[in-house]
Amino acid sequence: MQTKECTEDICEQLCEHPQIICIAKKESISDSEAQQVAEIFKLLGDPTRVKILQVLTKRELCVCDIAAVIEMGQSAVSHQLRLLRNARLVRYRREGKMAWYSLDDEHVRSLLSQGIDHIKHR
Amino acid sequence: MQTKECTEDICEQLCEHPQIICIAKKESISDSEAQQVAEIFKLLGDPTRVKILQVLTKRELCVCDIAAVIEMGQSAVSHQLRLLRNARLVRYRREGKMAWYSLDDEHVRSLLSQGIDHIKHR
């Protein structure tokens, strides 16, 4: 990790291009923003979660049905659903012993379908 | 990992909802598609790479400038750039000892800006 002085008017580096660095820094997002953006994509960055989210795109499903559809164990699915629930990407409601999950974020629906389109057209 | 029988017309399970599972399975994406989609999002799922891609959104930069802008070591940046290069998310050209990197995928530009929008509006 390098720490470089880089004020508005005085930029003293060796190899780098001081002005460009200064401008680019101002246009760059903050650490915390980058972290938050990465957090969302990280959740979309696992095949199991992609499959879960994709099937929830079509309809609300209960846990055991999700597990059956994507052919994974109930526990694995439940753990992943917890992550998605915490990030508010899925909504869930209890109905007796069943827990019904559905997509809870139109942004994510859109990101997901863009991701799927992306790999289909290339 | 559970493996369940699930043909077109005969669905025999215990707790699950057979018809829904059959329909949902047909609408679900394949393992390899889910894998590929996850691969893309996984690349977007790291704060360092988010920052790199975001600064490359604005302009082409050389490695040492990227490192200076995002305040990371040259080696770390270079390693990440290799991943992005292999996935063809960034283009690069050599100019003497310098290597200039730029965004090479409009889909990714769009995904990235959607991701950034998403965390900004909530």
Place this chain on the structure above:
DNA sequence: CTAACATATGAACATGTATTCATATGTTGT
């Protein structure tokens, strides 16, 4: 109340990944 069931969760394990350090590769100027 009890048994059967659906879901959630903690612990353990294996695997993947990001950064750092040291060094290699390849270029430029002298």
Place this chain on the structure above:
DNA sequence: ACAACATATGAATACATGTTCATATGTTAG
């Protein structure tokens, strides 16, 4: 040819993450 430089890369380390197993929680039917 040599020194300075920009970038790339292999190895090592530390850390994060996904799945499984066992079990806990909470609900329904009898």
